[in-house]
Amino acid sequence: MTFLLHYPEEQRTVTSLALYFNMTKATISDAVKSLEQKNYLVRKPSQTDTRSHSLHLLKEGRAIAKKVEHFAAPMQEAVAASPAKEQGVLLEQLMQLIYQLNQQEVITHQPMCFNCEHYASGKKGPYCEELGISLKQGNLRVDCPVFEAKG
Incomplete structure (x- = not known):
């Protein structure tokens, strides 16, 4: 839901979510159906592709997403308390780890430097x-x- 809160409409599709979270379209579709039944989101037909739908949060879904997006606040506060140089080192280390996991095909390629x-x-x-x-x-x-993917 936080993805839907922050990403542009053209990326708020079942296909984009499946790629981003490295899950099957079927798994994402099941989650979307559940969120639709709870009146947290709706599908709107794409104006350019009749087979595709974009996902839009409804009022209650938006409120939940805004509440949930702060789950990492304690970690962010701990990092913010560190000196800027240490924050930069941590960022680079985390990105190197993500890159290595990308190369080993453990996780999908991320849109990063x-x-x-x-x-x-x-x-x-x-x-x-x-x-x-x-x-x-x-x-x-x-x-x-x-960002533009290599190759």
């Missing part, structure tokens, strides 16, 4: 060619709006 066509590593270190910024620890991105 290490998997991006724009990511470059040169004499001055990691760099985003699209944004024109150095990607030192604090600048690494997950779910970047300019």
